Amino acid sequence: MAGVPEINTVAAPDPSIASTKRAPLFRYVNLPFLAVITLVVGYGLLVVWSAVLTNEDYSFSRQAQGVAIGAVLMALLWRFDYRLLSDFATVLLAVNVALILSPHLPILGVEAKGATSWISIFGFQLQPGEFAKLTVILMAASVVSRYGGRLDDPREYCKALGILLVPFLCVMTQPDLGTGLVYLFIAAVALVMGGAKLKYLLITLGAALLALGLLLLADEMIKGSTGEYKLLKDYQRARLLVFIDQSYAQSDEGYNLNQAKIAIGSGGLMGKGLTNATQSTLGFLPEAPTDFIFCVLAEELGFFGVLLLLALYGALVLISFRIAVKAGNLFGTLIVFCVLGMWLFQILENIGMTCGLMPITGIPLPFMSYGSSFMLVNFMLLGLVGSVWARGSR
Numbered sequence: 001m002a003g004v005p006e007i008n009t010v011a012a013p014d015p016s017i018a019s020t021k022r023a024p025l026f027r028y029v030n031l032p033f034l035a036v037i038t039l040v041v042g043y044g045l046l047v048v049w050s051a052v053l054t055n056e057d058y059s060f061s062r063q064a065q066g067v068a069i070g071a072v073l074m075a076l077l078w079r080f081d082y083r084l085l086s087d088f089a090t091v092l093l094a095v096n097v098a099l100i101l102s103p104h105l106p107i108l109g110v111e112a113k114g115a116t117s118w119i120s121i122f123g124f125q126l127q128p129g130e131f132a133k134l135t136v137i138l139m140a141a142s143v144v145s146r147y148g149g150r151l152d153d154p155r156e157y158c159k160a161l162g163i164l165l166v167p168f169l170c171v172m173t174q175p176d177l178g179t180g181l182v183y184l185f186i187a188a189v190a191l192v193m194g195g196a197k198l199k200y201l202l203i204t205l206g207a208a209l210l211a212l213g214l215l216l217l218a219d220e221m222i223k224g225s226t227g228e229y230k231l232l233k234d235y236q237r238a239r240l241l242v243f244i245d246q247s248y249a250q251s252d253e254g255y256n257l258n259q260a261k262i263a264i265g266s267g268g269l270m271g272k273g274l275t276n277a278t279q280s281t282l283g284f285l286p287e288a289p290t291d292f293i294f295c296v297l298a299e300e301l302g303f304f305g306v307l308l309l310l311a312l313y314g315a316l317v318l319i320s321f322r323i324a325v326k327a328g329n330l331f332g333t334l335i336v337f338c339v340l341g342m343w344l345f346q347i348l349e350n351i352g353m354t355c356g357l358m359p360i361t362g363i364p365l366p367f368m369s370y371g372s373s374f375m376l377v378n379f380m381l382l383g384l385v386g387s388v389w390a391r392g393s394r
Helices: 015-021 031-052 060-079 089-104 128-145 154-171 177-193 198-226 234-244 252-266 293-325 330-355 372-390
Strands: 109-112 115-121 124-126
Touching: 031 060, 031 293, 031 372, 060 372, 089 109, 089 115, 089 128, 089 154, 115 128, 124 128, 128 154, 128 177, 128 330, 128 372, 154 177, 154 198, 177 198, 177 330, 252 293, 252 330, 293 330, 293 372, 330 372
Parallel strands: none
Antiparallel strands: 109 115, 115 124
């Protein structure tokens, strides 16, 4: 594809070296990393089991299957030499576009909750936008690592920015704002850690805020002439209004936020105990196993249960950070920082939206929210981080 920079920063490994690097996985095992993974995934399975126990719309066995398959994919990616992908920016961009736009195919696409974000293959429903997170991270690291940590030419910065915005523009055709925001945050992390000048970053942020303001203004003008909003969907506008003014309770989002706060507050210090979350089991809290799984945890296990989750997340972040700084090359460093940034963004957004500190979106909580596609992708990202660890300097 024209305009996509080719990557020469990381040389392809010598075949003799590659054979050594592809040694059995456990030769390069990171015990603290695996221990934290086991604990956080086990904790998530426990909370999901409790959340879906009385809900026939969800299957715990499906979630467990996702974990089992994800563990296999993690092991395979851990063994794979990630450096072999450093020169494939064009291919990765094409894969991103194909994945994200695949739900628009009439035979595959499935519409749910006002968005065409799913595909159906042999009776199984998958969310390609979730799997694209992996390829978006690889593409962002591949594109930005080309500049060797100094992205100070304005034309090169604009070129890199334009490439990184392609996945966001594609996913907004569904539309899936939550996943789009994740793509934007991955791009921002890649640019910041890749050495982009602060001036360019501030100009980009200002332009994004200006574009958002113009979008809202244009939508108001359209409503004035047609009597209805066209650019933003009703639920997107309602979520924004609830975030700005939480007394705005005339929408489903306002109701969801109130019920989320009740669930969190009712858990107290020790919680009500597993399977005793009345807000979710009685149907007051919608989407409890997915978007609002944090509320189920807080209600059942209380403040100390929340502290345990945050401690596990903190350990995962610290270990991943150490892997990033010891990657041995910019491509690997950017991969891990993008993964780490994505996890942090999803954690802060998901927990923040349940407390009214962030706008309500469909962004799930890593390793906790119900969803096979989401779980598989997170395991694959763990494998990618493990691959960087196995071939980094120690």
